[in-house]
Amino acid sequence: MITQPDFEAELRHLSIDPAPLGPLVVDLADADHFVVAGPGTGKTTALALRALKLILVDEVDPASILATTFTRRAAAEVRSRILQRADQIRQSLLAKGSLALKGRLSRIDFNRIRTGTLDSLSQEILTDYRPLGSYPPVVIDQYLGDALMLRAGLFDHGRFRRQELVDYAVRVLGTSRGLSPKKLSAFVREIHERALYDRTDLNAFAGAGIHAGIPIAVDAIEAYRAYLAASGQVDFALLEQRFLDDLRSGRLKKLQEEVQVVLVDEYQDTNFLQELIYFELAKGAKAKGGGITVVGDDDQALYRFRGATTSLFSAYPGRVHDAVGIQPQQVNLVENRRSTDDIVTWTNDFVRLDGEYHGVRVPNKPALIRRRQAAGRFPVLGMFRPTMQELAEDLTQLIDSVVNGSGFPIPRSKLVLQRSPQGGSAADVVMLSSSPLEEGESGPLLPLELRRRLGGLPHPIKVYNPRGRDIASVPEVGQLLGLILACVDPTQNGPNLIPNLPREALNVFTVWRQEAHHFQASNPAPQAPLPIAQFVAAWAARTPIRPRSRGRAPATWPRDAPLLQLVYNLLTWFPYFQSDLEGLAYLEAMNRTITTASNLGKFDACILGGPSVPPQVADKALVELYWNVFVPLALDFIEVDEDLLETLPRDRLGIYSIHQAKGLEFPLVIVDVGSSFKQRHWAHAFKRFPRDEGPSSRIEDQLRRFSPLGVPARQGRDRCFDDLIRQYFVAYSRPQDVLLLVGLDALRAPQNSVEHVALGWDRTGTWHWRGLGNLTMV
């Protein structure tokens, strides 16, 4: 199509220097690479450009390229980078190319590249390539999985009441507090998933006499798996398992013959099962004269709790050699083009503080090189206050003066922190923490304190934190669901029909109904064609709103009215759910719950009524709605999926977990290193300076004895330290211009300070950054 020099010229034309990417944009399709890429070095771009090079220079068919990443947002990002760059290069070539080239170019359909998460691709492929006449697998999410484990695994034979099982859970989780059936179910399901990811022999695990509760847990897991198999459903772990089985059995031969190039991003978060899948795909690719390129950074591995095993990445060259017989070329991407010198230096220093941590990194990993052009020179900032409230207050002032005002002067310097004159906005500021939760058990947390204060400014700043709140506690959601309850169950009879309705759910329903009552009393717009009170009254009486035209017979109430339809009718009075980005995310969650409910129940998530329906039947449909829609929403079983939004909202300050922020970058990043650590308390030690191995590592240790991977080489507590270092490494490498650490004074007291890995403590208890003199305090 085009020559290699032409391609490289096009890259330079797009201000991309091909030199650091080296073999990735030079090698032919049959090359294999192991790319070790630090933060900000453009690894996603590197993958996108490799794909483009293969298509444009080597005329590889886009449909034969398979690119995977780990999160859905990252997958969308890979896709959009490929398409965007493809479009730019195509435009440029079309402008000067020959007629023949133009013809060939226009025939390339870049959209046919397969991109996605491994799970989404597995699902797509198993659906598209299934034998004629068979059903595609139905994939269930976390919430449904836990619910089915409870129903099919734990309630079956009363396993949830067996003392041995409860004892075992208490021993592993380290607490008996609030060990509800829901938590027990999640615990057993974690064993089930880990067992699949690590390919553990569960029978051996059950028979090893480790604990009397284990055989019961394994029985529950088998009952759960049998139930899913019988109903044609799979959870994420079973989906991957099935994908591997089908690859190995030759059922996906057609796919293997099509895929020539495999590109894997975020390889450090791969688990053993996924590794085997990639190796199968790689074998197919090699047979077709293609290859595999994996990209990752062991320092950014964050998903141990999902079975990710970092050593699979650091030992990749040897492992892929043994399994596939190839020798990938190692490529190090070390030029950080994201952050200022100060931030790159800080990040490099941080990751090298802990001597023990060196042992687990990729051998001879080079430090990041600062390559950002025209970078500013802000030092790393710190804001520490006696209480969370004072911290929130001062942080609000800082953000206000940066976003709304004329800037925030840095003490003892001439620097002023201010928003970019070219269209800077609140979206340039994000706050990262280990959890974006707005309320803890003991009251509001920093995100909520900030949300309130920023919202109360003369020029209010909105925040974007859809994961921070229980759906049930969002006022607008309460109003909407309260109205729905008033419509579908006006006499409030539903709860009486349900014998063991959880008390908490009932309380939430009462709150919703009150919120709806106040909302309705405020008589919100629009009043035409009819006010909301009239709409609700018509529903409550199951009487159609009379047609205005005279002479027409009055319409009768429908036999079954879909709940979803009712929701959309009510949205008339809720612009929040149509225009607000958080509102949209909550609406999607409600929508999803109702859709799931209609697949789950007998009545298709409808409200039955009208003269032809016997009251008992209508009651049954109502009870089903309570169980499948209102109870899960009230008890916060439903999770918001903000990945739907491909771009983050403008004009909002984002509050994200560090996990969510992985792969993203922002001008000003505030990292909450401990806004609720008032003293050296054991209860939160796991978040800053672990004292023991914790539940995740405990399960890992027990199961891995029966896995081909064998027991982990490092102690559980060491793995916890490694994980914390990685977490804050990711957080510290997000900012482009300014990094601001915030926390309580207890974290920086020269004596008896609260230990925290994020602030320069190593696991031996040495505080390398005693007193935090390396931060510029504001």
Place this chain on the structure above:
DNA sequence: TGCTTACCACTTTTT
């Protein structure tokens, strides 16, 4: 140093 008393925070992250 040992005792009393007030105070603190209760596992997170996601396909």
Place this chain on the structure above:
DNA sequence: GTGGTAAGCA
């Protein structure tokens, strides 16, 4: 409710 932490006091 529990089990740990920290400060004050003798």
